[in-house]
Amino acid sequence: TLIEAAKQLAAYTAVDRHLLPQHKIIGIGSGSTVPYVVERIVAQGADANKHRVFLPTGHQSKELIVQGGLTLGDIDQYTDLDLTIDGADEVDADLNCIKGGGACHLREKVLAEAAETFIVVADYRKNSHILGTNYKVGVPIEVTPFAYARLLQTLRRIGSPLAALRMAKAKAGPVVTDNGNFVIDAPFPESHLRNPPALLQELKMLTGVVEVGLFCGMAKAAYFGNEDGSVAVRW
Ligand code: DER
Numbered sequence: 001t002l003i004e005a006a007k008q009l010a011a012y013t014a015v016d017r018h019l020l021p022q023h024k025i026i027g028i029g030s031g032s033t034v035p036y037v038v039e040r041i042v043a044q045g046a047d048a049n050k051h052r053v054f055l056p057t058g059h060q061s062k063e064l065i066v067q068g069g070l071t072l073g074d075i076d077q078y079t080d081l082d083l084t085i086d087g088a089d090e091v092d093a094d095l096n097c098i099k100g101g102g103a104c105h106l107r108e109k110v111l112a113e114a115a116e117t118f119i120v121v122a123d124y125r126k127n128s129h130i131l132g133t134n135y136k137v138g139v140p141i142e143v144t145p146f147a148y149a150r151l152l153q154t155l156r157r158i159g160s161p162l163a164a165l166r167m168a169k170a171k172a173g174p175v176v177t178d179n180g181n182f183v184i185d186a187p188f189p190e191s192h193l194r195n196p197p198a199l200l201q202e203l204k205m206l207t208g209v210v211e212v213g214l215f216c217g218m219a220k221a222a223y224f225g226n227e228d229g230s231v232a233v234r235w
Pocket of ligand 1: 029030031033034086087088101102103104105
């Protein structure tokens, strides 16, 4: 499909441009775009990859690394990364991202922050001027289960009346993250989403919030595959 081709194009372009021979410690994100990232890395060949370790951002990411025949690394041992590549749910004109559609954004943010270079790859649907233009589900917020009910109350009061606990589709009950936490999706109006750093700070301070799916000032560049087979780059 056009969307899959766009994901592949963004991923291939980013790997070709940013994964250099001297890069040895690589963070691999989560979602449906990063499989193309791993595919392109594997295509660099066994020699290029034999001295590299790859750090996952969750079970899906770990499986991609293992199935790609790439060496798994542990963040406990490799605390500083050369490069992390990940998808996003939406990216604005200043490279702020909404992330967490896949409920992996805590580990994603750790590896994004730990990398010298953090690159985002996405299809054209994610390319916005202001966050919330296309991604309407809300800001994903990983929360400790103990505090979720109070946080729902607070979020609804401070500007997200439609804030909701993310329920699982293939399991009864809420989504439980790899870290054993819940996720609240909190839609905010443009008035809040036009200043992502301020919203991030406000949300991060709420008691019981573990991590917020707003990545501000982290990405060095974003690659968007377009419907017409071209690539848009923002940096
Ligand atoms: O949860 C995330 O941030 C993931 O990176 C994911 O949402 C990216 O979306 P994708 O499946 O369209 O790549």
